Amino acid sequence: MAVTGRVVPSNPTHAVRGPRYSVSKGSTPMLSSEEATALLKDMDVSTVVGLRDRAIVAVMTYTFACVGAVVALNVEDYYAQKKRWWLRLHEKNGKLNEMPCHHKLEDHLDAYIGSRGPSQRSQGAAVPLRDREDRRPYGRSHVTNGCLAHGPPPCFRCRH
Numbered sequence: 001m002a003v004t005g006r007v008v009p010s011n012p013t014h015a016v017r018g019p020r021y022s023v024s025k026g027s028t029p030m031l032s033s034e035e036a037t038a039l040l041k042d043m044d045v046s047t048v049v050g051l052r053d054r055a056i057v058a059v060m061t062y063t064f065a066c067v068g069a070v071v072a073l074n075v076e077d078y079y080a081q082k083k084r085w086w087l088r089l090h091e092k093n094g095k096l097n098e099m100p101c102h103h104k105l106e107d108h109l110d111a112y113i114g115s116r117g118p119s120q121r122s123q124g125a126a127v128p129l130r131d132r133e134d135r136r137p138y139g140r141s142h143v144t145n146g147c148l149a150h151g152p153p154p155c156f157r158c159r160h
Helices: 035-039 048-063 068-073 103-115 118-123 140-145
Strands: 076-080 084-090 094-100
Touching: 035 048, 048 068, 048 103, 048 140, 068 084, 068 103
Parallel strands: none
Antiparallel strands: 076 084, 084 094
């Protein structure tokens, strides 16, 4: 009250700063290498959707990329440079992060891209790793009117 009523011309505590706090150890849970290997081996890869899901999980496992960067990947972002394959991740604020691929990640991505057809790799087509049709199988009416197979909304587990 004394400072706001102009009894004191300036705030005497203005120059005092509190202690800085920095986290030395993060709290984000991580998979061990055995858990990650078991997760990737146990996925059903008999369909293109299974291969796609395994490729997405492999990118997130081997690159520690955020979900937004992985969903924004196109086939053209997986490219050869000299003897290695590289990934170009589109991060927030337009930041590009280019990194070499692990050899197991290359196998998973090649299996998915090869299942989409031989022209995907040769033409360098911009085919997203996660298609818009895969996210919303029946279009906007599926979300607003309910799923045809499972009744009224919400049905977020459809994978037909």
